[in-house]
Amino acid sequence: MTAIREPRGATGPTAGAQTDRRITPGDSSSPWIPLAEEPRYQPPRAAIDPDSTKSWLRRAMPIVKAHKATFLTAMIMSAFGLILQVQIPQLLGQDALTHSIVLHRGMAGYVPLAHYVKLVFILAVVAGIAGFISRLFLMTTAYKIEFDLRNIIYEHLTRMSFPFYDRVQSGQLISRANSDIRSVQMYLTFAPNILVQCGIALVAFIYMLRINVPLACVAMSTMPFIYVLGVRMRKSMFPVSWLIQSRLADVATIVDENINGVRVVKSFAAEDQQLRSLAKAADRLQWAYIKDADLRAKFTPAVQNLSQLGLALVVLFGGYLVVHDRIQVGAILSFSFWIVMLQAPFQMLGMLIMMGQRAAASADRIYEILDEKPTIYDRPGAIDLIDCRGDVHFNDITFAYNEDGPNILDHFELRIRPGETVALVGRTGSGKSTVARVLPRFYDVDGGAMVIDGHDVRDLTLDSLRAQIGIVLDEPFLFSMSVRDNIAYGRPEADFADIVAAAQAAGADGFIRELADGYDTVVGERGYTLSGGQRQRIAIARTLLVNPPILVLDDATSAIDVQVELQIHDGLKRMMQGRTTLIIAHRLSTISLADRVLLMDEGRIVADGTHVELMATVPLYAEVLAQADDVEPGQIPELPHLGTGGTD
């Protein structure tokens, strides 16, 4: 016990920086120290512009600007490489062919071919290097932007309050965010790159114009068609690619549900039914994919053949010009190279428009999440709750989950003195869990105030408030990591001895040691490799390890065997000593841990006293207890530890 109770001051070398504002000089008492002292990842370097009247692109600009060094390098290198590439057709066709191949040694203007070969080689190598650097930096920027967007959204999600999560489907939220982030990222990084390529196409066109204006016009004559075809291709493929996206998500959802809900599926022998629904979704996906391939098959040859047509026109008209001595034969070679070079940007220009539409839609959905503000946050000037005594006062609290919903707490009034253990009893749906939720300010009350140590919780910082309150829920969520890490979740730096002590107090040590790898056993997803009672005991240990001055057990022992629970009572009692504890329970054995029993009904306390008093005077109390699983039908509920049932 003492091992766990060690003061939480000055743990970890990095604690100082973040706690400066909290520690007053000369303060000898242990200050509150935030749990996660080390930043675990590099925080995003920029945020989305909060001004929602701006266009989506302008709102996203701060993120691009945060990476302007790599981004500009990529763009400059890309332009540089492309300009070099534009020179190559000029050298090969215009110059090499005219000066080295058509002319002979000794003729005026003759240049040895090797000279051009050398030049082209150098150009190609330098252009290659520039292209490499540009690609490297562009991809780096792209993934950095994606990383930032993802972290901005995730950070935002973690800051959102409970009411938000009551409303949205978190799985949907995350999977949607993923594909939306990708399409915004693609547009932000590749659109400028395509524009650079189009700019270079302009340079190539100027080169062509310099050689021969009519031939340049003939060479470019197919480009508008390529552009239009590109746009049409994207336009017809755009809805199909959306369809593919959403149908992929459908299939993923079914597979996900099948795997997560496999216990339910199997217990209803509904495998066939699930397979049928999966086959149906897969069928719909297949249709979309085939449609996509169909469209591609239709458009791709057309686009490709159009540029071949351009080539043919150049040879035809260029040949005519050569025959009439208006241009050198090498120009035809140069032109055909340029036409091939130009084709890609023109095709992509069409794509750019579609990408833009898609990115705008995605950005809207991302901003929709980001523009939603947390409803519960630190008010300006909020103070830290330090050295909490555990004086808890539910001061005439009225609360409803929804504005137009019923009041779940209705003038709920309860004072728990420091160190006292109180049991809250009531029918299901009477609002017991809601009481547990307003205490750490998961929800803000509508009327009255939640007061701790004389402070309204709305005047306290959320972090410090929640650090003082340990809450164990009836459905314990375990992470799929080792038992040891699960217990140490709230205090990652805890010694192994402390972890074991907490597990012992929660009655978990025995079964943990019997697991295959003991404390290092990795539990399955959500802890499904353990029984409900085992999960609950690990969850209790996890909270006890943090050693909070205020403890809330919300049906936290409901799945633990009555026998096992009695065995861990000693440990629990020791843990409750000196701290304020609120136990929500049905069982007599759990109630026996409390100094005082409160009966709750329809959102308010209807009776307050010892178990014996309530049994004698309040019929509803006996009625609620009669449903407990440690009471035999017809038996008069009686406390296992007769008398006060206190913690002493």
Ligand SMILES: Nc1ncnc2c1ncn2[C@@H]1O[C@H](COP(=O)(O)OP(=O)(O)O)[C@@H](O)[C@H]1O
């Ligand atoms: N997140 C929520 N959103 C809306 N209503 C809720 C929510 N949680 C609980 N309720 C409603 O509040 C009432 C009290 O619930 P709860 O406090 O969980 O009762 P208890 O724990 O006593 O069984 C129930 O009628 C329940 O339907």
Ligand SMILES: [Mg+2]
């Ligand atoms: Mg409940």
